[in-house]
Amino acid sequence: MDVRWRRSRGVTETLAVAIPPDTAEEAFDFEALYRASRDDLYAYVASLLRDRAAAEDVTAQAFERAFRRRGSFSRRRGEPRAWLFGIARNAALDELRRRGRTAALDVDPEDVEAQAAPEDGAELALRRATVRTALAGLELRERELVALKFFGGLSNGEVARVIGVSESNAGTLIHRTLKKLREACHATP
Amino acid sequence: MRRPDQTEADPTVARELAELEAALRGGSADPALNDLVREVRAQRAEPGEAFRRELDERVRAGFPRRRSALGAGLRARARALRGTLGTRRMLLPAMGSAAALLLAVVVGASLLPSGGGSEETTTGLAAPQDGGAKREAGGGSAAQAPEETSGVATAPGTTDVAPGRRDRRVEREAQLTLSAAPDQIGDLADDVIAVTDRIGGIVVSSSVQSRGGGGASFELRVPSARLREALGLYSKLAHVESRTENAQDVTQAFLTIQERLDELTAERRGLLRQLATADTRNQTESLRARLRLANGEIASLRTQLNRARERTDFARVAVAIEPGTESAAGGSGTWTPGDAVQTARRIFEVLGAAAVLALAIIAPLALLALLAAGSLRIARRRRREQALSSSS
Numbered sequence: 001m002d003v004r005w006r007r008s009r010g011v012t013e014t015l016a017v018a019i020p021p022d023t024a025e026e027a028f029d030f031e032a033l034y035r036a037s038r039d040d041l042y043a044y045v046a047s048l049l050r051d052r053a054a055a056e057d058v059t060a061q062a063f064e065r066a067f068r069r070r071g072s073f074s075r076r077r078g079e080p081r082a083w084l085f086g087i088a089r090n091a092a093l094d095e096l097r098r099r100g101r102t103a104a105l106d107v108d109p110e111d112v113e114a115q116a117a118p119e120d121g122a123e124l125a126l127r128r129a130t131v132r133t134a135l136a137g138l139e140l141r142e143r144e145l146v147a148l149k150f151f152g153g154l155s156n157g158e159v160a161r162v163i164g165v166s167e168s169n170a171g172t173l174i175h176r177t178l179k180k181l182r183e184a185c186h187a188t189p
Numbered sequence: 190m191r192r193p194d195q196t197e198a199d200p201t202v203a204r205e206l207a208e209l210e211a212a213l214r215g216g217s218a219d220p221a222l223n224d225l226v227r228e229v230r231a232q233r234a235e236p237g238e239a240f241r242r243e244l245d246e247r248v249r250a251g252f253p254r255r256r257s258a259l260g261a262g263l264r265a266r267a268r269a270l271r272g273t274l275g276t277r278r279m280l281l282p283a284m285g286s287a288a289a290l291l292l293a294v295v296v297g298a299s300l301l302p303s304g305g306g307s308e309e310t311t312t313g314l315a316a317p318q319d320g321g322a323k324r325e326a327g328g329g330s331a332a333q334a335p336e337e338t339s340g341v342a343t344a345p346g347t348t349d350v351a352p353g354r355r356d357r358r359v360e361r362e363a364q365l366t367l368s369a370a371p372d373q374i375g376d377l378a379d380d381v382i383a384v385t386d387r388i389g390g391i392v393v394s395s396s397v398q399s400r401g402g403g404g405a406s407f408e409l410r411v412p413s414a415r416l417r418e419a420l421g422l423y424s425k426l427a428h429v430e431s432r433t434e435n436a437q438d439v440t441q442a443f444l445t446i447q448e449r450l451d452e453l454t455a456e457r458r459g460l461l462r463q464l465a466t467a468d469t470r471n472q473t474e475s476l477r478a479r480l481r482l483a484n485g486e487i488a489s490l491r492t493q494l495n496r497a498r499e500r501t502d503f504a505r506v507a508v509a510i511e512p513g514t515e516s517a518a519g520g521s522g523t524w525t526p527g528d529a530v531q532t533a534r535r536i537f538e539v540l541g542a543a544a545v546l547a548l549a550i551i552a553p554l555a556l557l558a559l560l561a562a563g564s565l566r567i568a569r570r571r572r573r574e575q576a577l578s579s580s581s
Contacts, residue, residue: 052234097576179205181229
């Protein structure tokens with residue numbers, strides 16, 4: 001039997017189908033992540049550094065690092081938001097190490113006060129001052145948990161991944177911090 | 190003492206955490222908690238507008254580097270390399286393995302014995318004061334003949350074993366075994382004789398056998414100064430099965446004979462002078478007897494001297510031609526399937542040895558690298574946590 005392979009004839013159209021990359025599962029929209037996280041990340045970093053200028057630098061640095069490392073991101077290690085906060089945490093702690101000290105509180109108190117409208121009255125101003133004092137009395141680790149939870153809006157699992165503990169441990173730490181914060185608020189005259 | 194993890198089972202903790210989650214979503218049943226969440230969030234620092242605009246711009250631009258143009262080229266190359274390696278991290282182990290394999294091949298090739306079944310050995314000079322006996326070189330170990338380790342025969346004309354002594358007298362000899370196809374032995378024998386003539390050598394004896402497998406042997410004398418050249422020419426005639434060279438420094442023995450000859454010559458001149466002035470018959474007879482003894486000894490020493498000179502001026506070369514396979518005979522150039530199989534087997538042996546060596550190199554290095562990376566990671570994490578603690 002004479003079997004001969006021949007080129008196809010009469011083909012007038014080629015259908016090209018894009019092959020999805022193997023790492024499609026790993027990919028994420030960096031700009032969407034940026035838009036959703038910019039202010040939250042800044043608030044978190046500022047609560048760690050308590051220095052507006054340093055917080056801006058570190059926040060920008062964290063986004064840049066995340067942008068350059070976005071190819072190495074793996075969803076197996078958590079959500080992009082937790083990954084981003086982890087990068088920011090490392091950058092902030094490196095900054096703290098460099099400085100060797102905690103800068104004085106630079107989160108402008110006037111801004112906070114200004115957020116309370118005049119009609120809110122003295123009671124609101126007093127309440128905010130109380131909370132601010134209670135927050136200032138927390139340890140840095142506890143303030144970090146407050147920032148991750150209240151400012152960053154991370155779940156306990158995401159907080160756990162950011163600070164490098166188990167999820168149950170993170171829940172316990174958050175609970176303790178919340179309890180301490182509430183006690184401090186009640187104790188503050 | 191309870192571990193923190195164990196508190197998760199505490200229903201109170203779980204309930205309060207659930208309440209917190211609800212308050213963060215804005216719907217807790219605890220009004221105080223809702224207030225606390227609101228007030229804490231009111232403490233949140235907000236980035237300035239200028240910072241927002243600048244960061245937005247940088248994100249849109251893909252974080253362009255704001256560095257000097259001087260290092261831009263180098264950084265771009267480094268970035269490209271990092272990108273290549275970063276996106277293809279799987280290549281790193283392969284590249285490392287390839288490098289280690291290459292190293293192992295080089296090391297393995299140098300460790301494996303030189304193949305082909307042929308031997309080429311050279312024995313250094315054996316001076317009489319060091320024992321005098323010639324050292325046989327065939328298959329000798331490196332400890333016996335250091336020159337063998339290089340696998341290259343030492344040039345007989347250039348070996349300096351008695352530095353500072355001029356006019357050294359060295360006896361040299363070499364044995365060479367060639368293999369050739371049985372039908373080529375006759376032609377090869379003619380070539381051996383032709384080479385010997387060309388370099389001014391002497392064929393002392395030769396024997397060519399045509400029966401059986403055939404074979405030939407030659408006892409040759411070639412000028413010592415051209416021994417190296419002669420061996421090179423013989424070796425080119427056919428496949429060399431073995432090659433052995435010996436050298437023995439006989440300068441001391443040569444000088445001893447020479448000095449004794451000089452003494453006797455001087456004594457003979459003295460005796461002749463005494464004989465010319467001898468007065469009595471007895472004196473004359475006595476002097477003549479002593480002259481005869483001196484003449485005899487002088488003649489003997491001159492013979493020894495000539496023989497020694499002859500042995501050092503001409504090297505003894507023994508060439509044997511043995512029947513071998515067609516492929517072993519030089520010049521035939523035939524490449525048989527058997528040769529291919531043998532070569533392939535050899536290649537696989539070398540590759541196998543190289544793989545073992547590569548594994549021996551890669552495994553500890555990889556383990557060390559992993560340990561180092563892990564240690565660095567842990568140390569960095571601890572330093573960061575310390576920063577968190579010390580800044581509280």
